[in-house]
Amino acid sequence: MKVLVAVKRVIDYNVKIRVKSDETGVETANVKMSMNPFDEIAVEEGVQMREAGTADELIALSIGPQQAQETIRTALAMGADRGIHIQTDEEIEPLAVAKLMKAIVDKESPDLIIVGKQAIDDDSNQTGQMLAALLDWPQATFASKIEMADGGMTVVREIDGGLETINVNLPAVVTTDLRLNTPRYASLPNIMKAKKKPIDAMSPADLGIDVSPRLTTLKVVDPPKREAGVIVESVEELVDKLRNEAKVIS
Amino acid sequence: MTVLVIADHDNSALKGAVMNTVTAASALGDVHVLIAGKDCNAAAEQAAALTGVGKVLMADADIYAHALAETITPLVLSIAGDYSHILLPATTFGKNAAPRIAALLDTQQLSDISGVVDADTFERPIYAGNAIATVKSADPVKVITVRGTAFDAAQPGESAEISAINDAGDPGLSRFIGTELTKSDRPELTAAKVIISGGRGMQSGDNFVLLEKVADILGAAVGASRAAVDSGFVSNDYQVGQTGKIVAPELYIAVGISGAIQHLAGMKDSKVIVAINKDEEAPIFQIADYGLVADLFTAVPALEAELNK
Numbered sequence: 117m118k119v120l121v122a123v124k125r126v127i128d129y130n131v132k133i134r135v136k137s138d139e140t141g142v143e144t145a146n147v148k149m150s151m152n153p154f155d156e157i158a159v160e161e162g163v164q165m166r167e168a169g170t171a172d173e174l175i176a177l178s179i180g181p182q183q184a185q186e187t188i189r190t191a192l193a194m195g196a197d198r199g200i201h202i203q204t205d206e207e208i209e210p211l212a213v214a215k216l217m218k219a220i221v222d223k224e225s226p227d228l229i230i231v232g233k234q235a236i237d238d239d240s241n242q243t244g245q246m247l248a249a250l251l252d253w254p255q256a257t258f259a260s261k262i263e264m265a266d267g268g269m270t271v272v273r274e275i276d277g278g279l280e281t282i283n284v285n286l287p288a289v290v291t292t293d294l295r296l297n298t299p300r301y302a303s304l305p306n307i308m309k310a311k312k313k314p315i316d317a318m319s320p321a322d323l324g325i326d327v328s329p330r331l332t333t334l335k336v337v338d339p340p341k342r343e344a345g346v347i348v349e350s351v352e353e354l355v356d357k358l359r360n361e362a363k364v365i366s
Numbered sequence: 367m368t369v370l371v372i373a374d375h376d377n378s379a380l381k382g383a384v385m386n387t388v389t390a391a392s393a394l395g396d397v398h399v400l401i402a403g404k405d406c407n408a409a410a411e412q413a414a415a416l417t418g419v420g421k422v423l424m425a426d427a428d429i430y431a432h433a434l435a436e437t438i439t440p441l442v443l444s445i446a447g448d449y450s451h452i453l454l455p456a457t458t459f460g461k462n463a464a465p466r467i468a469a470l471l472d473t474q475q476l477s478d479i480s481g482v483v484d485a486d487t488f489e490r491p492i493y494a495g496n497a498i499a500t501v502k503s504a505d506p507v508k509v510i511t512v513r514g515t516a517f518d519a520a521q522p523g524e525s526a527e528i529s530a531i532n533d534a535g536d537p538g539l540s541r542f543i544g545t546e547l548t549k550s551d552r553p554e555l556t557a558a559k560v561i562i563s564g565g566r567g568m569q570s571g572d573n574f575v576l577l578e579k580v581a582d583i584l585g586a587a588v589g590a591s592r593a594a595v596d597s598g599f600v601s602n603d604y605q606v607g608q609t610g611k612i613v614a615p616e617l618y619i620a621v622g623i624s625g626a627i628q629h630l631a632g633m634k635d636s637k638v639i640v641a642i643n644k645d646e647e648a649p650i651f652q653i654a655d656y657g658l659v660a661d662l663f664t665a666v667p668a669l670e671a672e673l674n675k
Contacts, residue, residue: 129608132627133496142497153609210465211474236608238492240477245435245465254436254539257462270543274603275458276381277554278547282434284540294602294609330474334487334500342634345655347646351668354640354658362638362655364617365560365584365673 119171120226121162121196122217123155123178125187126237139335151187154232156194156299157292161230161262163195164297170264173197175224179216181205185315192310193302199315204327210238212320212327214246219323221251226287228269233258233291244291254284260295367395367485368420370449372442374433374459375401375409382557383455383514385416385521390512391453392418392520393482399423400445402438404431410528417523427533432542435463440534442467446507450485456511468509475509476501480516494608494631515614515635548603551582555606558587560617563606563633566593567622567643567662571600576666577621583673589613591620591629607632622662625650642666 127133127142128150134143151159165171176191178184179202188199202216221229234241248255256262256271263270265283273280274293302310320327348354358365369391374381384399391397399413402425410424423445429437442463446452452467454460456478468475480498481489487502488510548554555561562577562584574588581588589611590604606613608631618636623629625641625648633639634653641654644661651657658665 127493129628130626133493135497142493209474211469211472214469236494239494240475241461242465242468242475242477245462246469246475249439249466249469252537252539255462255466256540257435258458273458275545276556278545280545281543282540283543285538294605330503330505331476332502332504334502336492336497336499339491339495339498339634342639342653344652345639345657347651347657347659351658351660351665351672354656355669355672357656358617358638358640362617364638 117165117171117227118173118175118224119162119165120175120177120221120224120229121155121158121191122229122231122243123159123176123187123191124152124232124235125149125178125180125184126152126235129153129236135336135338139337141333141336149183151190152232152235154234154236154292157294157296158230158232159191159194159196160297160299161292163300166195175200175226177202177217177220179204179208179213188315189310190302192313193307194300195306198313201315201317202320202323203317204320206327207329208327209329209331210240210242211246211330212325213243214250215325216320216323216327217243217247218250219325228287229289231289231291233293244289248289251287251289254288255291256282256284256288257291258293259290260293262290262296367450368448369394369397369451369453370445371397371399372438372452372454372460372463373399373401373409373413374455374457375403375406377403377406378408380409380412381455381457382519383457383512384413385519386514386517387453387455387512388416388418388520389517390479390482391451394451394485396420398449400425400442402430402433402441404428414526414528415522416520418520419526421526422528423531424528425531425533429533429536433459433463434540434542435466436539437536438463439466439470440537443470444534445531446471449507451508451510453510453512456513460511464509464511471507471509473505473507473509474503475511476503477511478513479510480513494612495635496631553585553587555587555589555611555613558613558615560584560586561589561606561613561615561633562586562619562621563589563591563623564594564599564621565591565623565629566597568594568599571598574600576663579670580619580666580673583670591623591626593626620650620654621666623650624648625653
């Protein structure tokens, strides 16, 4: 089975976001960038399938600027076999990402696509579902467990209030949730080996896909600021404040 | 303009976030609600009674017994032509189905909106709520998911007409097998009015029982920081934060949590925040309404005793 995973380069989850003073976006210059955490889980799942022999090839795809190649290298160091880089300096919206990915799927014919459920920058949570729609494939979103089943796949999904189990035909798109696995750190020898693995680079135009944005960001501002409150001296005072001042408990 | 709200429900009742979604939809035009389900009359009647709802479309068929995105999507596409906006609550149902619908309408979805500026322009949190973007859509049809906590709930009023519509067939791509809903007397994190969460300061999973005792008095959910999850104290579904659950309860009590950015991103929209931490320099105190500098192993049992008084 051939598996395709997609990885996005985002601001590291431990970095404090700073909104630009001209309200055009957030500061990305000189900020630590990493692989989107949910995409790390997608890569790990693919690597585990590769190690178990369920998958015989694992391809890591990224769309973004030149530096997105570093994110692909991370996936290769974790265990992906080869990379595809669709290079663009434009901001690509989820619908356009799904269209670009579909163009790659048409060329590569994977049996399974695994992507993170959302990127922690724009928090859209759309790409996997959109790709499944464009391909007319089933979608197993927010997956916490994947098992191959007769002619298809059984997936446990994180839903509000618990878990749901569904069975989907293959090929399919899976989006990852937190409990699916714990991503590995790449070892130094594997990081060295990853430098020799091939990355195929192309542009959106090479794939014939129109990626013009549909949305215009008018402004980006800080959320309403929270002021620090008071330090209470005792548990009694705390409970009194919660009951009689904040009125949030009875 | 007419706006379609696609309801999340369990056939007998609407999910709470649907009420908030109807309020967001009412700001845009006349509201129709689609109920796709099996024996879903009760949910349809509940929707028809909401203020602002002009009509309920009900598709009652076996194939809609479970809300699979693959079967709901063709049904929505069969009626989408009548609407300027299609809104879903940002529940796991809405998040799953909305992009599938949007892609087939060739429209760029707006996720998790927290404000309606005008018919084309919306506010939405990005970077886990650390920034708010105002975004204008150029697409003729808008597909939107709505953050429930950002809008008031629509209240019952006069009843609207319920009209049955035909099903749109099952594409046969996926099948429902079962659900395993968390059996707990405590509310789920994203729906709880009160949450008490523990961090690395809890020192072990066994110590979470201290929080559970307080939670049981307050009818609260129990959460955890990523540090507590990474330390193996509790499982990942407890996690509040950028990579866990985003919550906004009336009262959030952070116990032994230092206040890492990634945790604050998941809870800073809570109405009232309480922090209990022995380190007075902990960043959590900078956003807490009430801070108590104390050892949690004495403060939490004392809190339990005080609440029981």
